[in-house]
Each structure stands twice: as C-alpha cells, then as structure tokens.
Amino acid sequence: MASTDVELATTATESSKTAPEAGYNASARTPVGPPPNYFRIDFLLRLLLLASAVSALVVLVTSKQTKRFATGLPGVFAYVERDAKFNYSPAFIYLLVALAVTCLYSIITILSSCALMSKPAPAAKILFALILTDTLMVGILSSATGTAGAIAYVGLKGNSHTNWNKICNNYGKYCRHIGSSTAVSLFASIILVVLVLVSAYSLSKRSYH
Amino acid sequence: MASTDVELATTATESSKTAPEAGYNASARTPVGPPPNYFRIDFLLRLLLLASAVSALVVLVTSKQTKRFATGLPGVFAYVERDAKFNYSPAFIYLLVALAVTCLYSIITILSSCALMSKPAPAAKILFALILTDTLMVGILSSATGTAGAIAYVGLKGNSHTNWNKICNNYGKYCRHIGSSTAVSLFASIILVVLVLVSAYSLSKRSYH
Numbered sequence: 001m002a003s004t005d006v007e008l009a010t011t012a013t014e015s016s017k018t019a020p021e022a023g024y025n026a027s028a029r030t031p032v033g034p035p036p037n038y039f040r041i042d043f044l045l046r047l048l049l050l051a052s053a054v055s056a057l058v059v060l061v062t063s064k065q066t067k068r069f070a071t072g073l074p075g076v077f078a079y080v081e082r083d084a085k086f087n088y089s090p091a092f093i094y095l096l097v098a099l100a101v102t103c104l105y106s107i108i109t110i111l112s113s114c115a116l117m118s119k120p121a122p123a124a125k126i127l128f129a130l131i132l133t134d135t136l137m138v139g140i141l142s143s144a145t146g147t148a149g150a151i152a153y154v155g156l157k158g159n160s161h162t163n164w165n166k167i168c169n170n171y172g173k174y175c176r177h178i179g180s181s182t183a184v185s186l187f188a189s190i191i192l193v194v195l196v197l198v199s200a201y202s203l204s205k206r207s208y209h
Numbered sequence: 210m211a212s213t214d215v216e217l218a219t220t221a222t223e224s225s226k227t228a229p230e231a232g233y234n235a236s237a238r239t240p241v242g243p244p245p246n247y248f249r250i251d252f253l254l255r256l257l258l259l260a261s262a263v264s265a266l267v268v269l270v271t272s273k274q275t276k277r278f279a280t281g282l283p284g285v286f287a288y289v290e291r292d293a294k295f296n297y298s299p300a301f302i303y304l305l306v307a308l309a310v311t312c313l314y315s316i317i318t319i320l321s322s323c324a325l326m327s328k329p330a331p332a333a334k335i336l337f338a339l340i341l342t343d344t345l346m347v348g349i350l351s352s353a354t355g356t357a358g359a360i361a362y363v364g365l366k367g368n369s370h371t372n373w374n375k376i377c378n379n380y381g382k383y384c385r386h387i388g389s390s391t392a393v394s395l396f397a398s399i400i401l402v403v404l405v406l407v408s409a410y411s412l413s414k415r416s417y418h
Contacts, residue, residue, distance in 0.1 A: 084370075088368070088370040088371070089368060089370070089371075090362065091359045091362070124413040124416035125413065127413065127416075128409050128410060128412075128413040131340070131405065131406075131409040132405075132406055132409065135344055135347060135402050135405045135406070136402060138344060138347050138348050138351070139347050139348075139351045139398060139399075139402055140351075142347070142348045142349075142351050142352040142355070143351040143352055143354055143355030143358075143398075144355060145352055145355070146351070146352030146353060146354070146355030146356040146359070147355040147356065147358060147359040148359075149352075149356060150300045150355070150356040150357075150359040150360050151359050151363070153299065153300070154360070154363070154373070155371070159297070159298060161293075161297040161298075162297070162298075162364070162373075162374070162376050163374060164363070164371075164373040164374075165371070165372060165373075167371050189348060189352075193344050193345060193348055196340065196341075196344045196405070197340075197341055197344070200336075200337050200340040200341065200409065200412065201337060203337075203409065203412045203413055203416060204333040204334065204336065204337040204412055206416040207333035207412060207415040207416055
C-alpha cells in the first residue's frame, strides 16, 4: 500500500518539474511553497557590518595624539613632545587586523548575498558555509574587541596592584578614539551573531521536520 | 493536474503514519531514510568543553602567589610581602565569570544532548536553539579569552610607551597559571565553534535541497 503511494507521489513530482512549487506540496512533511529566502535581511545586515567595520577602522587609525610635557627641570622652559599611537600596543594592532579582515569578509559576502538574493532558494551548503565563516568571524572579532577593551580599560583606570598608571588623563582624544573603535567593534560582533542567527533560521525553515 | 497529485500524496502520507520512513520517500526532493543524528559527537564535544572549562577555572582560581621583597632600606633586614591574585585585575574576573557560565551551559546542554541522543531525529527547532546559544557562548568566551590574554601579555612583556612594567619576572607561577588558563579557554572557544559547525551540518543534512 505504502509503496504504491510512493510511486504515485514520485510521478507527481516528475510530472510537475516545470512548476517547482507543486513539487514541495508532494509530501505533507515539507512546507508549502518554496523555502524562505532571507538574503535581503542578510544583505542589509552585511552592509551594516561593512559600515561599522570601516568606521571602527578609520576611528582606530586616526587615534594619534601628540602632547607637550614640561621637562620638569627648574629654570628650563623646554618641552618634550610625546605622542600616543594605536600601534604602540599589540592589542590595538590585533584589533586593526581583525577589523580589516571583517571589512574584506563583508565585501565578499555582500557580493555573494547580492547574487543569491534573486534566486528562489539557495542551496543548504551555501547557508552552512555562511554559518561556519560567520561563527569564525564572531570568534575573531569578539576576541579582538575583548583585547582592545582590556588595554583601553587599563589606560582609563590604571591598576594600582601592578603600578600601571592610567594614561587617559593626558591623552583624552586618543582614549576617546580607542574607546569608540572598541564599542563599534562590539556592535559589529553582535551583527555577526545576528547573521549566524538569520542563516540558521533560514536553514531550519528548509528542514523537513 | 497538480492539485490531484497533491491530494494523492497527502493521502499517501496519512496512510503511512505508522511507518515514518515511508514518509521520507514520498517526495524525490527529500533524502532517503531518517535524517542523521549527530548528538553522539555533540555529546562528546560538550563533555570536552565541560572538562576544559572546569580545568581553566581551577587553574585560574589557584593562581595566587605571594612573594617577599626586601624593603630596600640600608641596614634594615625586613621584608615586604606582596601577593598577586587573579581578582586584582577586572579582566581575569571577566574570564572567571565567562568560564563559570560556560561550565553551567555545558552541563545543561550535556543533559539535553543525552536526552536527544537516543531519538531518531531531533526537531529542527532544537538544533536552531543550540546554534544560537553556542554562537553567543563563542562570543562571550572568546572575548573573555582576548581580555585575559591582553592583560597577560602586558604582564609578560610590559609596555615601554606607557611605562607599564612587566610583572612576570617576579610572579612566575602566577603568570604560568594565568597563561595556561587563557590557553585552555581558547581551546574551549574552538570547541564551541566546532559545536556550532556540527549543529549547522546536522541541520543542512535535514534540508530538502
């Protein structure tokens, strides 16, 4: 009994090859109509990711501040110029590299998202690959954000136990740049988590359970 | 023509409710047999995650080191005791919290993984929820690893630009504990990425494309 029904259903699918929508109705286990395509949301989120990564990168790179300090010698009116740059700390170089990688990654995936937006149903393999790479990017960018945030916090508050003095009282503009860049990186990390969410949701909607 | 086929297929599915395997064959778009169940790999990975999180936590908490320093005053043979503890730095407190959350999370998901291991095909919603929470945990744990790593690096190398002195030449055991804990946290983050991968792969194998 069951095998006859299966044959009938297979015939139904084969006869309606020109109308893909009918094929999805062939089994009650599969949802009605083509699987949902969330690549418009994906595309907009990736645009937002690119914008935030670029802005964080620009704010980080332009964080240089030069300040004059009196030499402190009595009777000598000379100044010493000391500057604060982001590349004086390996943590900020790591953040720079992570943001640059995020920029490149978002440009590549924006192009792929553009190409897939018009298709009725992109392959599950593509969604799987996107989840994989997005999760890797979450790991890279959030660890870079944590790294930069830790150094920025020591710069802001200092640490009396280790005698690490705070530097933000002298280099206010520098610290504002670093802090803003870290905050925008955190925002970009959250966007990446949402992107994983969108791809996984899209994949779960295509599942036959 | 198409609507008649749909009716036939629906009857086929209804009549074969007692044999779920026949239902999967009802459409040529769905793969043959029940969807794969990767909860054994999932279970083992989550056990490894729990083990690594617990060991990183223990190594972090036991990182206290007390050291005697000479007062430096000439003719005075007195010592000053100074200790290094993980809770002197907010970065390590964040790592502690993140590792504790990972321990709790892995215990909860080990139980759910145990329950789902024996079922032939867990629901797509569960896999989606696992991807979501695992990705969030990747973000939390990798940022905590980055934070602790940044402070550990400054402790190891110092920073001449900001006059932050290194402390690992005095507190060797403390630094080894912190470094080991950070390394094991990094390993736990990688396991979480692999867990996302397994769930997403499982979900993509259940897709009808």
